[in-house]
Amino acid sequence: VDECTAGSAPACDVTAVCTNVPGSFQCACAQGFTGDGFSCVDLDECTEDATACDDVTNADCVNTEGSFRCVCRDGYQESVDASSPVTTDIDECAEDAAACPDVTSVCVNTAGSFRCACREGYQDSGGQCADVDECAVQSGGCDQDRGRCVNTPGSRTCQCSNGYQGDGTSESCLFTDIDECAANANACPDPNSRCENTEGSFRCECKDGYTDGPAGFCAGGVL
Ligand SMILES: [Ca+2]
Ligand SMILES: [Ca+2]
Ligand SMILES: [Ca+2]
Structure with a gap:
């Protein structure tokens, strides 16, 4: 008699496998289940074997009915x-381009996560990226004597003082006379004056027959 199909034997658990043997039958819980074959319950592989998901790095074991999964x-x-x-x-x-929405920060990928680091020119200040005042340290590398440092968001710029030219960095500002008269035809707005270039500046001189008037204009006329 095949008790497994005849239904004459006490029923195996629905999850069990029935095996007909001479004169009898056997119930065995299927893989993933545990019990005597007549009553089977889910085997918690995660509790049973703490190393169940050790082959998968950065994954945790999650028990399921009849099996288990390794979840990232x-x-x-x-x-x-x-x-x-x-x-x-x-x-x-x-x-996600907006992972670090603050324009002063930059996204840095890390194992299992990410972080928002301050961009160059900014530093963390109470969780916010604040502009670094580069000018506060050694004039930001600008020419201290003939130029100056101007702090800007995320950076700084160097400028040369009037009459000096260069990129503004340390000792780069050189005295260079600018011929204001050649550069600007209207440097002396009064048509009765003429422009005289000088070292580092210029002046307006009244033409012959005219004398200095108010506000740099020339007064008078031919005598
Ligand atoms: Ca299970
Ligand atoms: Ca990551
Ligand atoms: Ca700055």
Whole structure:
């Protein structure tokens, strides 16, 4: 008699496998279940074997009915091109351009997470990226004597003082006379004056027959 199909024997658990043997039958819980075959319950593989998911890095064991799964931890995702479960770090910076929405910060991917670091020219100040005042330290590398440092958001600029030219960095500002008369035809607005270039500046001189008047204009006329 095949008790397994005849239904004459005490029923095996619905999850069990019935095996007919001469004169009798056997019930065995299916894989993933535990019990005597007549009563089977889910085997908690995660509790039973703490190393169940050790082959998969950065994954945690999750028990399921009749089996278990290795689930990627937060910040990791399952690799789709691998035959066996493999987790890979999620590059939050590449996946979400707005991961670090503050324009003063830059996204840095890390294993299992990411962080927002301050951009160059900014430094953390109470959780916010604040502009660094480069001018506060050694004039920001600008020419201290003949120029000056101007702090800007995220950077600084160097400027040369009037009459000096260069990129403004340390000792770069050189005295260079600018011929204001040649550069600007209206340097002396009064048509009765003529422009005289000088070292570092210029002056307006009244033509013959005219005398200095108010506000740099020339007064008088031919005598
Ligand atoms: Ca299970
Ligand atoms: Ca990451
Ligand atoms: Ca700055």
